Amino acid sequence: AQTVTQSQPEMSVQEAETVTLSCTYDTSENNYYLFWYKQPPSRQMILVIRQEAYKQQNATENRFSVNFQKAAKSFSLKISDSQLGDTAMYFCAFGLLNTDKLIFGTGTRLQVFP
């Protein structure tokens, strides 16, 4: 069985600064996907970034980038130039190939201060 762990229940960062959210996971599979989702107060789940495990290159999406360490089973999210609109819950998630079933971590509540 797969598990996803987010050890930071809450984080805060000042506007324009950089923050890193941690995520570790456990699996015996070799091929899988990892995701970061954002859930603002509206509760809508928004995909932030996706990483395929077979790709060594870390995924980036504008101000969002990941540090994927497959051997260490670590998948952290870096948010650069933080904006007030980044305030939300952030969930790390694991997904196997050929399925859309996701296993979510417990989430990190990020507060961006002006």
Next chain:
Amino acid sequence: GAVVSQHPSRVICKSGTSVKIECRSLDFQATTMFWYRQFPKKSLMLMATSNEGSKATYEQGVEKDKFLINHASLTLSTLTVTSAHPEDSSFYICSARDSGHNSPLHFGNGTRLTVT
């Protein structure tokens, strides 16, 4: 773009009654949809996989007779919470993806259920 719609967004029901939550894919077909439950300030827990035209697959610990799932068409899955109790109060979210394309997974806006 592809949208997943949930209805209702909020529902309050009395203990012992049943409530139905709909999950619709608005402009794509989905042979599979997923139902999650989210407790306050907690993570999303997968409840079941809804399969069009066949029985749903439930995760361990989820009562299939309590949470009835029907996926009668390629655009609609329903979750019925039967004989609801206050402990069933939660936020329920569905997800789906366009089966015919390599597109991202989409989530509904969720349904907040309060059982009094």
